[in-house]
Amino acid sequence: MSLKEMCPILRFADLGDERGKLVVIEGGEAIPFEIKRVFYIYESDSTVVRGQHANRESEFVLINVAGKSKVRITDGREEIIVELNKPMTGVYIPKMIWKDMYDFSPDSVLLVLASTHYDGSEYIRDYDEYIKEISAK
Numbered sequence: 001m002s003l004k005e006m007c008p009i010l011r012f013a014d015l016g017d018e019r020g021k022l023v024v025i026e027g028g029e030a031i032p033f034e035i036k037r038v039f040y041i042y043e044s045d046s047t048v049v050r051g052q053h054a055n056r057e058s059e060f061v062l063i064n065v066a067g068k069s070k071v072r073i074t075d076g077r078e079e080i081i082v083e084l085n086k087p088m089t090g091v092y093i094p095k096m097i098w099k100d101m102y103d104f105s106p107d108s109v110l111l112v113l114a115s116t117h118y119d120g121s122e123y124i125r126d127y128d129e130y131i132k133e134i135s136a137k
């Protein structure tokens with residue numbers, strides 16, 4: 001499977017009407033996991049690179065609910081760059097995929113939905129260690 005197929009762009013239901021937009025994301029339906037954790041990143045400026053890790057257990061969906069940012073995604077073989085700039089689209093990132101988030105616009109609010117509660121020990125923050133672990137599979 002290609003990296004693009006492993007990390008699809010998801011388009012969420014827009015229930016907007018003349019009163020404004022409404023986007024709904026239900027765990028296990030619009031995204032392929034039950035949501036256990038939500039966090040969001042804002043006031044990261046355009047020079048900052050965040051992420052820089054892979055997760056042994058967690059799956060994520062990243063959505064820029066305001067502004068824009070980019071995410072560079074790699075499995076150690078292929079690399080893709082996804083621009084997140086619409087509140088009704090997100091990108092799915094499965095386990096054991098390396099990601100860097102960068103190019104945040106001043107108004108960027110990057111919402112992250114996660115399949116797990118936080119556990120720092122399931123994060124791989126060293127790229128060489130990541131390559132070692134995926135090569136061992």
Ligand code: TYD
Nearest residue numbers: 037039041049050051052053117118119120
């Ligand atoms: P970090 O993983 O570096 O953020 P990002 O992936 O967005 O660049 O997290 C920053 C700090 O916050 C770090 O000390 C771990 C902590 N943290 C939690 O306690 N819970 C969480 O759910 C997250 C994402 C981070």
